[in-house]
Amino acid sequence: MTANETTDLLLAAKRKKGLSFADLETLLGRDEVWIAALFYGQASASEDEAKTLAKALDLNDALTQALTEYPLKGLGPVVPTDPLIYRFYEIMQVYGMPLKAIIHEKFGDGIMSAIDFTLDVDKVEDPKGDRVKVTMSGKFLPYKKW
Template identity: 50%
Template sequence: MNAMHAPLTEVLLETKREKGLTWAQIGERIGTSPIWVASVAYGNNSAPPDKARAIAEVLELDEETTRALSIYPTKNWEQTIPTDPLIYRFYEIMGVYGEAAKDVIQEEFGDGIMSGIDFEMDVHRQQDPKGDRVVITLNGKFLPYRAW
């Protein structure tokens, strides 16, 4: 949670819990991904005014809270290694496969990076008789390095 947005985040999580909504349901109603809308609630993204109004309608927010959704956040997180096992696994995956992914991306695209700004991310469930699977998709624009 972005510590600087904690009071706003708490209002939003409480309201959501009272209404019994999931991020998936909210995302569907406002026409966005559930991860994006959750990232706004946790104070790690700003909502464009039309999306802020849509969120406000679903959660019945007052005017001030609605405007606060559009403030540009100073994104922040703890820089220690995460402890929550679900989140730690992302860290472990990047430790084990980060270099491999870099090679495979740059062999395909040339020297550059996958943007984390012009970016989107989604989650879905894959049915499997041996136990269902979590599938996460990361999708970012390729940005090449340039000489000058």
């Protein structure tokens, strides 16, 4: 089963049950963004998490097992074509170097971890049009000198 097939089957099962990622957050005790990453093959579940999802979504054994496999992370080497995903790519093209400079000023020479990391997405109502609020929080990892 390919990663895309796994994703398609998981999303279909979620739709069939009428569940949101927020519903699954309550069920698993994991953040909705992490659960979505799991569905898209960017994270791996423990056996217990996979079994809990399997029960809630009526998943077969092969799909349940696929949830526990170590993922191949990332979008690949191409520029994303989905408009929403492309906007994040564009944000990094425009603001990536400024963010890097500010992080270095505040923390020193290092990086923000994408491993020790959380990501939250919130809807902020605004009379001029609702806003998407994305909060990224990653542990700062200084580069070592040797």
